Amino acid sequence: MTQLPPPKLSQLSRTLELFRSFQKPLFLRLSKLKRVSISKSLLIVCFIGLAFFMLLPIIFLFNNAFKPMNELFLFPPTIWVKEPTMRNFEQLFLHAGAAVVPFTRYLFNSVFVVFLSLVVVILVSTMAGYVLSKHRFHFKGLILSMIMLSLMFAPETVAIPRYLIVSSLGITNTYLAHILPFIASPVAVFLMKQFIDQIPDALIEAAKLDGANDLYIFTRIMIPLAAPAVATISIITFQAVYLDIEGSTLYTTKETMKTIGFYVSSLTINLQNSVAGQSMAAAAALLMFIPNLIMFLLFQRKMIQTMLHSGVK
């Protein structure tokens, strides 16, 4: 995360503008293309190439899930599927149906944990961001620097202290064990604070004079304005919680308390060597990916707004 200097920022937004113009109908696009200079069209070609390159893994993921066994094991591996089949999914569901804990239990756990985490993280980060950005109080500088400091730790380094805290709280094998570690999210608080920083103080002061109390200002003025940041935080948190396996491997021993992320990763780990495992893993990977994709498509525009505003790359 680095601060973006203003000129670069405007460049970035111009590039974004360029991309946005691609959502228009084809004939409009073509008429627009005629007017762009050579250097610009070169840039466009470069970006299209880059975008395709970034898209490759996703294309691969989709194709893989529908590949029959023989294609999965082709060497060198191909990207495009030749004879699509639903066999992989059938196998996955068969396997899941035969397991001790039904597939739906993992799914429910995940949905429940993700939902609750999202709600709490949004609540905590918006409130903390608002107070840190717009209120004056003792030790504010200290709190801010602690948040900054905690941004710098790699998650692995805090795994053990985190385990100690969770176990000493006696919440192992509960949903709280999945949720609690995500609630204290310095990234979310930091993003939120940065975003709220650029909402002018005068707006809050005007509301105060209009007779609004803090709660009203927070819910009716801050939250609507901070919607893009909330969207961003939602995506980040969703991905973190949804893909998390630490909660399931470290803080829960009961199979019924584990999440779908753990289930899928255990599939791919346990069955890696078996031939059937490969096909199930391919299907499961796609299924895991789809909610992520939906979340992103829902919030992407707001997310880009946040990134531009908060000066975070």
Added chain:
Amino acid sequence: MGNVVFQHVYKHYKGEPNPAVNDFHLEVADGEFLVMVGPSGCGKSTTLRMLAGLEDVSKGNIYIDGKFTNYVSPKDRDIAMVFQNYALYPNLSVYENMALGLQLRKVAKHEVELRVSRAAKMLEISHLLTKRPAQLSGGQKQRVALGRALVREPKAFLMDEPLSNLDAKLRAQTRAEIIKIHSQLQTTFVYVTHDQTEAMTMGTRIVVMRDGRIQQVAAPQILYDEPSNKFVASFIGSPQMNFIDGIIASHEDGFYFENRRLRLPLPKAYARHLQGMSQGLPNSRRQVVLGLRPEHVLCDADALQAEPYGEWQVQVTVAMKEPMGSDTYIHTDLGGTAIVSRADAHIPVRIGDTIKLVLRMDKVHLFERESGESLLLRGASV
């Protein structure tokens, strides 16, 4: 109904060595249009924000309508404020922006509608009520902000540089509008600006501030004619007052203003202010700055011929001409000191010419060199 009293009010910001507001002591009468003016950073906004309750008072008391107000929360002070950057709620429509203050105060719905539509009509924004702030121009936004204050019908209106973000034409227009609103409502206005033209045209009384201190409080014309110190003299008026360094010398036939190039007799009327000044004092104690408004520096033929102005003539070279249409500012050089004269638009002088000027000594201001205090007002105020 809303007089405002500041009793020796101070504001210390944490970590700042000097107070942002230093012994602000003033009474604003009910219905007055008070303008606070001064260079940026002189503490105008801080003073206004203390009055609004957005900033704590470090020392001193504030009364609104006779009531001790230091610890009253902003919403209970019954004042409305207009901000420089409009501060409209972006997610609400113009109507909702204007109505919010009333709705939060539980004003009846029909009353809200009535007041909003009345204010909208007054400000000619009725056709914008359903729009969002982002769809409005700067001028329209500022009108909505004014409207939001109007509908509240508060005891006092506070405005912090409300016109600074508007272009020149719109600024003049909105300025006239605010003056009109004040004369219709007859409510107390406290208006902050760094623009002396705004201050002069709008205020019934003006407070000139510098470095957190009040320099002078007076009606516009008095401020212009009788500035109490050199700072006020230089801040008010455009083009700026001319300043010439020199000393006061007393001779048998009266007092003179002298420096290396000049020796100009001062009118007899000034003698009484200068008595203590020059009897046997060393030169250093008699150092003054002479101030003279550009309109009192004459260069037309009539003035040069006029009998009483004979001994007040000086020779200068023309450095620059600034034609303004109605008149021309002639920038001249008097041995290193710049002197500006406000002259007739058609005056036939060219850059580089050596011309004669009349410095009307009957209109001069004299300031102590060190303190900058006016010598002529010193006698008056004691």
